[in-house]
Amino acid sequence: MAAARWSSTEFNQIIKADDLHIAPFREDGMTYGTPTWIWCVEVDGNLYVRAYNGQRSSWYQAALREKAGKIIAAGMTREVRFEHVTGAVNEQIDNAYKAKYQGSRYLGHMISDGSKNATIRIVPLNLKSAG
Known part of the structure; x- marks a missing residue:
């Protein structure tokens, strides 16, 4: 099965709106946590976020533990899964943060x-099946 992808319209709206709220599941795996506003950037058609408070951040810890939840952005609510990111792509993510949030x-701190x-x-879950 191919990985779910954002529609280009949704993706562009999310990136441009810059109002993304992230809500990983709580420990019960069914209840969403309190939505937290966070910066988002795009690299190669993928949506990335970082925790300002690093690995101590409660939403980040929940995202790692539960690996799923929802985001609210650009007037949309989407079920998503979360994947921890390491490696060389972080340099591209740094550059995306620098381009989008220059002057802030x-x-x-966000590129520290x-x-x-x-x-x-953040990867969308397929909510509808084709067919």
Whole structure:
């Protein structure tokens, strides 16, 4: 089965709106956590977020543990899964943060090792089957 992909319309709306709220499941795997506003960036058609407070962030810990939840952005709510990100793609993610959030006093922190070590890729779940 091919991995789910964002529709280009949805993806562009999410990136441009810059109002993404992330809500991983709680420990029961059924109840969503409190939505947390977070910066998002795009690299090669993938949606990435980082925890400002690094690996101590409660939403980040829940995303790693539960691996699923929802996002709310651009007037849409989407069921998603979360994947921890490491490796060379982090340099591209840094560059995406620099381009999108240049001039922000928070940028340096978001590309620091602490936040970089708490990078998540958000992947949509297929809500509808073709056919």
